[in-house]
Amino acid sequence: MEIKIKLNGRQVAASVEPDMLLIDFLRKQGCVSVKCGCETTNCGLCTVLMDEVPVLSCAVLAARADGHSIFTLEGLREEASEFVGFIADQGADQCGFCNPGFVMNTIALLRENPDPTDDEIRAYLAGNLCRCSGYDGQLRGIRTFLESRRGKA
């Protein structure tokens, strides 16, 4: 079937199988930042923004995205660059495999709630698993970013 998606701000038309998952479609389009960690919607690695809302692209059919806007990290690197350096300063990037999904969901968090508390950060990102960092370094990174932004404002 034919679908039309606004992918990272650019119109994409493609022919897809009805059972194709959005994650597979996106990777085929070259958006390989989108990672699969579990296939069962438990890890958050495949998070992308669909009409600005974070969704698990392993649980969305490509056909469902027809007519919608999808953003992957490939399209949001500028916005991500504002804060990911603070994660790097903590060494919390580690293996990096969960980073794109974590970064996408953090972007969604900060758009929705520009000044979250630690508990709000933990709650919003609870669905993003990370096996390397132990999570606290990610939190410290976001916290330092928020403080630095506040200092600048």
Add this chain to the structure above:
Amino acid sequence: MTENHQPNRTYKTVGKTFRKKDSMQLLLGEPTYVDDITDRKDCLTVKILRSPYPNAIVEEIKTDVAKKVPGVAAIYTWEDVPKNRFAIAGQTYPEPSPYDRLILDRHVRFTGDAVAIIAAEDEKAAVKAMKLIKVSYRVLEPVLDMHTAKDNPILVHPEEDWFPPLPVGGDNKRNLVASEQSGHGDVDGVMADCEIRIEHTYHTKAFNQAMMETFRTYTELDRYGRLHVISSTQIVFHVRRILSTALGIPKSKIRVEKPRIGGGFGAKQTAVCEVYPAFVTLKTGRPAKLIYTREESQIAGSPRHEMEVTVRLGANKDGKIRVLDLYTLSNSGAYGEHGPTTVGLSGHKSIPLYTGSLEAYRFCYDVVYTNVQAAGAYRGYGATQGIFALESAVNELAEKLHIDPTVLRERNMVREGMVMDAYYGETANACALDRCMARCKELFHWEEKYPVRELGGGKIRCAGVAMAMQGSCISNLDVGSATVKLSDDGTYNLIIGAADMGTGCDTILAQMVAECMDCELEDVAVFGADTDVSPYDSGSYASSTTYITGKAVEKACTDLKQQIIEVAAGMLNCPAAELSFSGKGVTRMQTGEFVPLTDISYKIQLNSNRSAIATASSCSPVSPPPYMVGMVEIELDKLTGQVTVLDYVAVVDCGIPINPALARIQTEGGLVQGIGHTLFENVTYDSHGKPIENSFMQYKLPTRLDMGHLQVEFENSYEPTGPFGAKSIGEIVINTPAPALAHAIYRATGVWHRELPITPEQIAMGKE
């Protein structure tokens, strides 16, 4: 003692926090992993048909219908593969692990064992074909209980060509992978003389590493027609050897490289999936890729060895621990990878913690085959299991004697300068365990938090404690190497065979180069790991990279500096002895003449018979243990059995942290992984011995809501054999949560839980 070897010296680059060299690539989602960088259009998708039975013989296998599925390129069965047995454990040759595998075996030994390899143009065709393969199995009775495995008439490996490259006490006709006894002193005599004895058995399960990137390998024929393997692996050189043995082709025909790796934790110290696509590429000449699903990683991966550790502890009433007697029964599953070696750590990396007072010890073990998923290497590598057992037993002793468990440990712990009989007679050159305990108590507010505090409503707050140790490398065995070369603008390339799996070893090794060569970290480019390019390295495992490869880096830099001085000597027409190296160039001390590094490096490229490239290897006669103390405060709900981790404080002695931020993250990550296998991650089996927790839906990794507040500090010691005084950090950090949490749960409930995980159900029902 080299110039870098001075205790308490401060450094310019070492001991400082820097971002990981790959961090921005990773955080911005650039293509860096196996599946991101291998997108040839003609690549075949590889799938594995897996056995539905734990023990069966393939009587007949019909692939004719499956082969007719459009898009199917090839299907291979046991009849098609070489008949030479091999081991997929990533270990130095000759491996302690038995050669008990074929690429495909007619005898399948666990539910999930490989029966056929399918290669197709796309995944859909491969999966469709997989369903159309008709297999007739002669189903055999399995051995599913590790307690009945030894000398069971049903043999997991009855084959005559089972081969152990090293004598480790194994015997396939007894379902024994390995067996050994060791000890020191009169164990039975001292035990009889003790005023108090404790004996319990502790059970840990086949926990999964659950790294975020599952097992995966891409293979192709390169422009010379050689097998080019791009794999998510910790062990490029071992993979090359394993493939050479399995496929029967020389190593000169194989090139193995690893790009970025999405986590390993030891799982990728075993060549779990490499042989399958490699075989497809050799047979078809086409690129092939195999990506394990999460389910495959859970049921046909390489998890922790399930172990039962029986501790017999003898002490005096004053809390003096006089004798320890451990017996470990380890379940290697269907194949023997890492079986003979992991088990050793359950005793040799737990008992030495009590060197301070120990008069005698004994450590015996059996490692058995059963018809469940084969185990492998997982961060902690047996020490985790042994330390859960021994630290729990010591906590049981403390509670029985009504002695504060930290005080009890202070009376018995290993201290700097002691000879550790249970640790191959090594001396604790660098040991700050006593300071770790003191500092941890202070940070944690032990005196306030150790007493049980009832909050009302069935809620209780209390605390638990544990110590841990590990090693730094496998002594007299692991080899780490580094090549450092000067580039023509005065910068450097560092080339290694160790594998950064996210831990940051590329960065910390580059920090060492920057320190030695007195340059900036950004002046050091790192590359690893590729068997065609890298100098030989055993690989990243056994907590060896910082300690062993780091030492090789230091040696290579010393050599390179001398080379640079000699080139400058030629330019200045003076003896090299008159020259001294600084990061910017070379100075002739007497005259003040100075040659900038850039001039030296250009000189090497012009009318020169000299190069500026140094390769060094390193091996160590000792494996200096890092030490640590962990303390946890929990809130336990007696009604529901729910445990909430409130605070975890860990103080670690890793020698010195080369990069404090990365060492801290290692610690925090290890603590949370340890909290996971203690409270959430369960492994139970169906009637066919297949893990029920085969997805993240059931295998519950801790989330950021599950780990409470972590606090990590370092107490430095100085290891004279390590680079800049460093020991290891990567593995030890997973070892304290299980015994510390079990201790806290006992404090709240009065029940010792001696099996992991300790779930709310077990706590609420008061089951041990």
